[in-house]
Amino acid sequence: MKISSDLALNHVRIVMVNTTLPANIGAALRAMKTMGLSQLVLVSPKTFPHPDIEALSAGASDLIEKIRIVETLEDAISDCHLVFGTSARSRTIPWPLLDVRPASQEAIQATNQGQHVAIVFGREDRGLTNEELALANYHLTIPVNPEYGVLNVAQAIQVVCYELRMSALAYTEQITNPTVPMQLVQDQHMQWDEPLVTQQQMQQFYPHIEQMLVDIDFLDVNNPRLLPLRLRRLFGRIQLDRMEYNLLRGVFTRVQALAKGSWQSPQKTHTSGEQLDV
Incomplete structure (x- = not known):
């Protein structure tokens, strides 16, 4: 099943875990709509609803009505086939790790197979726990300046959404113009004879x-x-x-x-x- 860039992005959801500042939710919505994503799931947000969400969404207020609130991360990703957990630091046990660009390519490849994809972002002060990261298929990292790797959660969502959009556009170009080569991230993509489990x-x-x-x-x-x-x-x-x-x-x-x-x-x-x- 081949799908357009917009439809591919509709298969990707952004998940924010225990977000403290409502402004970050609003800024995330703005980042998402700018890049064509519309699914936001909040896991036990500290404050919701809040006027700052609409104020910071800057014209993306229509996405507020689509926000889904759940109690646990397991609830947020239960129907997903591929999950990326964002992480800025090493953990107790190494996990398959992808930079944001190849991770975005992997995500769009998955949506082209009809899979649902989640990108999970953690708390403003401490990110995701080891237990939460263990729910992901891959860990995703943004290759920032090692001397000043300071991104807040909304900025990180903007970067990821941008890379997702660029990967979706590149994949669409590959479909419409087969002469344009596109590298497969891990040489593992194929037409499955059975659906992947959630x-x-x-x-x-x-x-x-x-x-x-x-x-x-x-x-x-x-x-x-x-x-x-x-x-x-x-x-x-x-x-x-x-x-x-x-x-x-x-x-x-x-x-x-x-x-x-x-x-x-x-x-x-x-x-x-x-x-x-x-």
């Missing part, structure tokens, strides 16, 4: 695999160390499709039954020459 489904996947590892005494629930986080990084980088997701969860269930001694093998009905369709 973040909501993955939040059911991770507890399942962790419980399976507990059941086989591989994971110590009292001392998990970094294993759960590394599993999230692994499967977030892979991006499972629906068939792979169901296959793996079936494997987890079988392993759990074997570990508990409750599995009874059904009588085989296929011959040795037959292949199972998975």
Whole structure:
């Protein structure tokens, strides 16, 4: 499915977590509308609604009516297939990290496959927590001046929205003029035979695999160390499709039954020459 630059941007949502200053929400709306984005999700904002939001939106007040308010980041990204968490500093465990430009190209590639994409921005004073960043497929960073890397959240949203628009325009040009080369970010793009799973489904996947590892005494629930986080990084980088997701969860269930001694093998009905369709 090929979509125009405007439609591609409609598949991208900006998520702001625990925003303190209403002015930053208004400035974010202005930045978004300037670059053609319209989806803003606020996760437990400190103050909303507020007159400063409309005042700072500077003509983008129509987007205020479209704002969605949710309680948790999981709620904000539950139906998304690809999530970028913005981060300006290194974390306990390295995560797939992209600068804003290749990240924007990756995002637009995903929207061209009909995927929903979220770009998540953290609190003004401390950004996103490690737990929140672990919900992302990639971490996104803006290559600022290392001697003065000071961007407030609204300025960062402006930069990201600009790069998203430029990537969307470049992709549209590639579609209409195939002679113009466009580099694939990670050489991993293809037409999937099954839809990719959403973040909501993955939040059911991770507890399942962790419980399976507990059941086989591989994971110590009292001392998990970094294993759960590394599993999230692994499967977030892979991006499972629906068939792979169901296959793996079936494997987890079988392993759990074997570990508990409750599995009874059904009588085989296929011959040795037959292949199972998975």
